[in-house]
Amino acid sequence: MAGGHMKYRQLSRDSAHRQALLRNLVTALIKDESIHTTWPKAKEAQRMAEKLITQAKRNDEIARRKAQSILYTPHELLPKLFGEIRERYAERPSGYTRVLRTEPKSRYDQAPSAILELVDGPRDMRFAMTAAAVARDRALGKRHTDLTIKNIAKVTRYRKDGREKFEEMVEKIKDLGL
Template structure:
């Protein structure tokens, strides 16, 4: 269930951060972040791809409303959704890469499969 972790931020800050991270993930294919953030990003990214797979007007409007860049939203609808049309879920992969130097936060790479 997306939105369970508070990530030490207010709700507005957390929602904006997750929208930005999902947009960046869809744009570049992979990002490096902490494990807890990666798990939250995975939930929302998979939700966006699942919504885009419907392909109707309402789904497109929902994707455009969540993803912050119009070109990335178009990419999700036109390229990623058809690519995962036959897949039931699990569009992302999280790979743990060890602790971050400085504060020892557990880091991970999240990528689209």
């Protein structure tokens, strides 16, 4: 990256291909709420998804047209974006997505992989992992670590009925005997 600061990652593609790729990733993210891709693609798609959700929170005609120009299947996803997702993040000021690094998808090219997910959703990885840690600590009779306490606060802060849903998840994991 000689020449100084870059505004965005080029992802070794021309601009039309890059925009199509990012639109496809964001469409899949809104549809499935979690996608597995390479880390640089996830970081760029995260930028676009954050802006799209911020637009959706405004809930006006300009925001709808902007979302319609980004999503590949707007007739399917606009009701979800301006309904369920907008309501989920109404109180959250920002930070609607999370990128979690994972092992490389392909063992041949060893490209850094990541999971891009919407936070506070049904497939929230941190929520499940924190619930598993709490269930394990309770089963062993141990005190929670400072990190676990911070994660509990993070995953329940903006989630509607966060503490109750968290306790339900802990009970489910405890019943599984993990």
